[in-house]
Amino acid sequence: MNNLNLVVLGAQWGDEGKGRLVDWLAGQADIVARFNGGHNAGHTIVIDGKSYKLSLLPSGLVRGKKGVIGNGVVIEPNAFFAEISRMREMGVDVTPDNLTIAETACLVLPIHKIVDQEQEKRRKNAIGTTLRGIGPAYEDKVGRRAIRICDLASPKLLEEKLDMLLAHHNAWLKGGGAETVEKQPILDELLKFAPELLSYSGPVWSMLDKAMNDGESILFEGSQAVMLDVDWGSYPYVTSSGTLAASAASGTGVGVNRIGSVLGVSKCYATRVGEGPFPTELADELGQFLQSEGKEFGVNTGRPRRCGWLDIVQLKQAIKVSGMSSIALTKLDVLDQLKLIKVCVAYEISGRISDLEAFSSPKVNNAKPIYEEFSGWECTTQGISSFFDLPEKAKQLIKRIEDLIEIPISIVTTGPDRLDTIVLRDPKSCM
Structure with a gap:
């Protein structure tokens, strides 16, 4: 296994603060590689x-x-180029010299957004998607x-593939009484974007192989999180x-034997966007406090x-199915004002106590959380960058969580800024 590389994953339902950690860890990497999701993911970095x-x-x-x-x-081409424009306005120049997209990456088209919205409308129980067409784009894949980026190099092939894609989705739309989608506007837009998109594309697998053979390190950045995985969530x-x-x-x-530590x-605490089971959810003033204090939007x-x-x-479960070698614990400072802090250590399901349960199982819908309670420290931790400077009760909570999850906690964050970071151990050394 390559001990230069590191994979960063969300261990809950997303929104854990992966972006700021990737930004911080990128200082020790040569390449940062995004490997899943679409423009439904959001990362915020504060510098x-x-x-x-x-x-x-x-x-x-x-x-x-x-x-x-x-x-x-x-x-999604429009979202991609709009984001590049926003970054350039903030002083971050993005060009084919510093960004490469896999030539086999698939495109999100306007019809995918329409299908996404229609699917949510027709479901008895809505999933709670972002309605940006991501699911239907993966369905087509x-x-x-x-339609992949490399298809843009051949207008004839592109048109043939678009005909097949539209025939599939328009039949479904028409069957449900929705309006169908015309080909020409989509084709015209794709042909307009083609030259610039193709200028960013290349054989990413080969590029990364060469980089690793040359001794360069790669930081793999995931979007969403394990509890949203299509198989294990x-x-x-x-x-x-x-x-x-x-x-x-x-x-x-990249070969699985080369991805490095995880x-x-x-x-x-925990957060979730959209529908689905959430056994420890606080539908009360305390939940509203966490939402407000943690800026959970x-x-x-x-x-x-x-x-x-x-x-x-x-x-x-997230740790075990994804092979995580250490955990970064974020937003410790959000708990600063609490007198009492709880951590769920097991579930009671139909009278049975379990500390390991598959979240893909419907049984979790009826899980009653069993908690351990901790006294809060009721003082500020924001900006603290040394473990030894934390309040004793905060240290006790961190150590107990580490005991419960059975792998090391390598990083703790105490605020949104890049420097609000406590390093307990190098995550690359946890293998």
Whole structure:
């Protein structure tokens, strides 16, 4: 295994603060590679009070690092170029010299957004997607009718593939009484974007192989989180791509024996956007406090996040199925004002106590959390960058969480800024 490389994954339902950690860790990397998701993901990086909001672009670009978007990502051209424009306005220049997109990455088309909205409308129980067409784009990928960036180089092939894709989706739309979609506007837009998109594209798998052979280090950046993985998450309330460490390999073309250590990112509490089971959810004033204090609103959508206590049962599953070697614990400072802090250590389901339960199982819908309670420290931790300077009760909570999850906690964050970071151990050394 390559001990120069590191995979950063969300260990809950997303929004754990992966972007700022990737930004911080990118200082030790040569390349930052994004491997899954689309512009439904949102990463916020705060540097000297200035916020950079990213969706498709690898977070390391803000650090001046080489960026890669792998074949596991789906690209919406308008969103991609709009994000590049926003970054340029903030002083981050993005060009084919510092960003490469896998030539086999699939595209998100206007019809995908229409299908996404129609699917949510027709479902008895809505999934709570971002309605940006990500799910239908992945459906086309698996259905072998997707349009990939490399297809843009051949207008004839592009038109043939677009005909097949539209025939499939328009039949479904028409069958449900919705309006169908015309080909020409989509084709014209794709042909307009083709030259510039193709200028960013290349054989990412080969590029990364050469970089590793030359001794360069790669930081693999995941979007969403393990509990939203299409196989291992709280199905069907999941995303449409793989979010585990194994997806860092398949989503970039790197062998699994070369991806390196795996850093999971978890808040000191838990949040979730959209529908689906959430055993430790706090639907009360305390949940509203966490939402307000933690600024728990979606980067892209502005949707409020559901908030609750940290769930060790959920976290242990994420650790085990993704092979996480250490955890970064974020947003410790959000708990500063609390007199009492709880951590879920087991579930009671139909009279049975369990500390390891599959979140893909419907049984979790009826799980009653069993908590351990901790006294709060009731003083500020924001900006503390040394473990020894933390209040004793905060240290006790961190040490107990580490005991419960059975892997090391390597990083603790105490605020949104790049420097609000406590390093307990190098995550690359946890293998």
